[in-house]
Amino acid sequence: MTAIAEQHLAEVLATGEALLARRAGSSITLTDPEDLGGTGRSVVVRARLLDNPLATGRTVVIKVLDEDAPTAPFLREVAAYRYATALPNQSRPGPQLLASDPASRMLVLTDLGHGRGMVELLGENPAAARRGVSAWGQALGRMHAATVGGENDFDALLRLTAGRGTEGSRDEVATQARAARDGATALTARLGMELPPRLADDLAAGCRLFAGGDLRAFSPSDVGPENILINEDGVQFMDYEFGAFRDASLDVAYALVTFPAYLAEGSVRRRVDLETQLVDAWRSEVQGLWPSVGSDASLARLVLVARTLWVWLSTHWMVTGGTGGHDWALHTSDARLVLTRWADLADAARRAGDDELLDAVEATERALRLFWFD
Known part of the structure; x- marks a missing residue:
């Protein structure tokens, strides 16, 4: 885990839990975070769901945009994921959007696994x-x-x-x-x-x-x-x-x-x-x-x-x-x-x-x- 990710890890998980809980209507607990590296202007973390009322798999991927990164790409990414998530499963080109929050600049996505x-x-x-x-x-x-x-x-x-x-x-x-x-x-x-x-x-x-x-x-x-x-x-x-x-x-x-x-x-x-x-x-x-x-x-x-x-x-x-x-x-x-x-x-x-x-x-x-x- 990078130093930056370590410093913000607890906050990232807590915000991710809150976003998912809002969608599920019940509490969510995320554990075992794994740093996936990000793009240089974002933090990307894989986390395990202790209990998953969303039925989306055992893990999720959380992407958080850095504070000094422009907001526009994040907003377009949210719209793009919303559009792609609405497609039929067999036509969906990538991960499914589970939750997003412009205030914290966070996306929570289904985990595609390792592959x-x-x-x-x-x-x-x-x-x-x-x-x-x-x-x-x-x-x-x-x-x-x-x-x-x-x-x-x-x-x-x-x-x-x-x-x-x-x-x-x-x-x-x-x-x-x-x-x-x-x-x-x-x-x-x-x-x-x-x-x-x-x-x-x-x-x-x-x-x-x-x-x-x-x-x-x-x-x-x-x-x-x-x-x-x-x-x-x-x-x-x-x-x-x-x-x-x-x-x-x-x-x-x-x-x-x-x-x-x-x-x-x-x-x-x-x-x-x-x-x-x-x-x-x-x-x-x-x-x-x-x-x-x-x-x-x-x-x-x-x-x-x-x-x-x-x-x-x-x-x-x-x-x-x-x-x-x-x-x-x-x-x-x-x-x-x-x-x-x-x-x-x-x-x-x-x-x-x-x-x-x-x-x-x-x-x-x-x-x-x-x-x-x-």
Whole structure:
């Protein structure tokens, strides 16, 4: 247990007991706390329920936001968990919200257990990686399919939780993406090049996927490997601080950009095979709702736009030194990893036969390589 967690442990448990008792209508006792680490701006504790009138398992997870952390992500996370908790069990993408309290900035969630992390599976043998990636794609698709048409419900929960017009109602991911788009001309100038028109067009199109797009569905937002656990119930997505409705292609592309960094040593062919497996697994779950994804060419184009945006955003963060205060799976301080993402994007453009995008991506990759390593 960390020193900070030890200092506040009794208070955390007492507040958690009070919140759960309010829901259960009877006293609750929490014991045997286990520090789960948190994100650097929160304390996350697993605790055992001595008696559980809620029938939610033997343990719960308590997340408490630090006093100096912004409140807006907490309010959005509460709304996102409320929305996801209301979904049918088989479609629920992660833990269930049991209780929340804006005053103490606390969430009490069902415990997903230990399971196995996606990072672990990707780093094992090829068979384990294939199983993990396929399950990941299917889980994304099931979540998207289950939430199509639910945007008004989510927006109502967000207004109820965060208040109309407050910071909590702002989609921080979209804000970060627009900032990266708006800074593209200045950033490429630092690299000694002009912003390729095709790259500018795709960044603009990628930003439009947050507020528009034909494949509208719920997303926890940061759906990278670090936020995925596989337990007996399947793939579970964690960390809903920036949950929102957006075009589902953003989630698919986010997965494609973030998973290669965790693969054990292997060939480019293996990465491409895993990409195909993830996309096909996702498509198998949503094609009945969105027939347009059945076209390989149309889907490849849509995913390329979203992928370009994510690769650019990770580059923007790397060069400018910002992430908006969040430990994103997309974020890295490793320039070589950023260059690898550009190389992977170039390979995807090449396989899609998109020569214009390929030229823009290769020019940017060369400029970045000279900027960092020459």
